Amino acid sequence: MSRLQAENLYKVFGRRPDQAVRKLEDGADRDELRADGTTAAVIDASFTVEPGQIFVVMGLSGSGKSTLLRMLNGLLEPTAGRVLFDGQDLTALAPRELRHVRSTKISMVFQHFALFPHRSVLDNAAYGLEVQGVPKAERIERATEALQLTGLAGWENSWPDELSGGMQQRVGLARALATDADLLLMDESFSALDPLIRRDMQDQLLELQKRLKKTIVFITHDLNEAMRLGDRIAVMRDGRIVQLGTAEDILVTPANDYVASFTQDVDRSRVLTAGAIMAEPHTVMGSTTEAGTELRTPQDVLAAAPATVEESTPVIELFGPCSTSADPVAVTDGKGRLVGVVPGSRLLAVLGDPMKPTESPQVKASDNDAVQNDGGKNDGVKKVARV
Ligand SMILES: Nc1ncnc2c1ncn2[C@@H]1O[C@H](COP(=O)(O)OP(=O)(O)OP(=O)(O)O)[C@@H](O)[C@H]1O
Known part of the structure; x- marks a missing residue:
């Protein structure tokens, strides 16, 4: 109750x-x-x-x-x-x-x-x-x-x-x-x-x-x-x-321009979490790491990642690892299973302007190039719930 x-x-x-x-x-x-x-x-x-x-x-x-x-x-x-x-x-x-x-x-x-x-x-x-x-x-x-x-x-x-x-x-x-x-x-x-x-x-x-x-x-x-x-x-x-x-809902999908105007001054990197901005692991499968290894399995992604974080980790903590490597940060659930990836380019893209009420996280064109290998149909970004 x-x-x-x-x-x-x-x-x-x-x-x-x-x-x-x-x-x-x-x-x-x-x-x-x-x-x-x-x-x-x-x-x-x-x-x-x-x-x-x-x-x-x-x-x-x-x-x-x-x-x-x-x-x-x-x-x-x-x-x-x-x-x-x-x-x-x-x-x-x-x-x-x-x-x-x-x-x-x-x-x-x-x-x-x-x-x-x-x-x-x-x-x-x-x-x-x-x-x-x-x-x-x-x-x-x-x-x-x-x-x-x-x-x-x-x-x-x-x-x-x-x-x-x-x-x-x-x-x-x-x-x-x-x-x-x-x-x-x-x-x-x-x-x-x-x-x-x-x-x-x-x-x-x-x-x-x-x-x-x-x-x-x-x-x-x-x-x-x-x-x-x-x-x-x-x-x-x-x-x-x-x-x-939630704070993330408001920041990522403000209900209208009035709410969006409040979010201008918010430090997005401290509110958004890895879980809200990550792409699905399949989006990087088949790509090649900096060291030349092909990513085929979740284990490959985990082994190549410059850091492994949980979904609740604030985005600000991803900058360090992303600045030292071109490979995506791995995001895991409470049991250490790979649930998402955050490439550096995605990190920069999501810190831009808040989205318009009509947009969904999936349709940000600027994000697509960063993580896609499926022909632009779906960048695998987790949908952020709106209430
Ligand atoms: N006792 C009252 N009689 C008449 N109008 C009232 C009364 N109390 C509040 N109002 C009006 O109701 C509206 C909402 O006021 P309220 O104090 O709840 O807003 P608030 O968001 O808490 O504002 P603040 O942050 O300034 O306290 C205002 O227009 C206010 O003038």
Whole structure:
């Protein structure tokens, strides 16, 4: 079962919201409703978040991210649609039950650390537990542990203003972790931090996530951050989710020009993986290596390859091997079987412009010469899934 599920969620502010939803269902857009004095903050949002996933909602200011997040934790009631948390319909719960779910199972981490200045770091980290009514000794134990997890051991008795911005944000994270909530909702949590500290926090979150396997919904307006963190990313525009997919889906097959325009600044070599750009092994069979050997079998390819990598290896790690040899890098699965090849020319080709929504990875003419030996019918490139 999905941990979290949004089903056709709408949030309309202003007069006659139900009527506005019907108009939206009939194809009206935000601007048409604005003329009636209503704001369609979220329009028909549907997605699922699986346990242990980081689900990122990315969009510019005003696209509806915060409104969506507030519906996910029940702070805002949807105008239409449902939110299911572990299969339980949050929108149908009585206020008391909803408060219970919110205080025990869901934790929020905000952009502005929301720390109490007159409480110690430890008491700040323990705040969520205090709200839950957890006895003092247990509170201290769990908050101390959470501070250790976020690298703040030794700072328990300090005041928030003695900490740097990044450290204060870690206290916010420790507060969320101490409650043992299954679901973390993070609203632009790292946006106020300096770039280097922000990157450090992203790394730390990924590191923590490997161990704790929480389910996280992370809101950001920064596509690079979305791509570093997100197992799946929802791109929002004017209240609608315009693309839902992995970082690679978004980079390789952006749903429209709007999404593509965001991808211009993304370092493709760190997001794309060998698995997404590789060609099938048969495309190099029959060709001759630098040393003059004919490639006939997967073993030949593996023996000649300047490096053997896994499908999840970022493309950036292929540059070294490709620069030292004209032979293709071999890509293997978890059992060491050859599943693909990356010739150097292919590597350069895929780092070019993002593809148009109508193109598929198979039809890039520039790639064909690099790897084809089948007369141009199929370059064997693995299709990247679109959602
Ligand atoms: N309580 C409200 N009443 C009326 N309109 C609202 C309300 N809350 C949000 N809106 C409007 O809904 C739209 C979406 O706002 P929202 O805050 O969800 O966007 P956002 O993507 O989170 O933006 P930001 O990054 O600036 O917070 C905006 O046009 C906003 O003005």
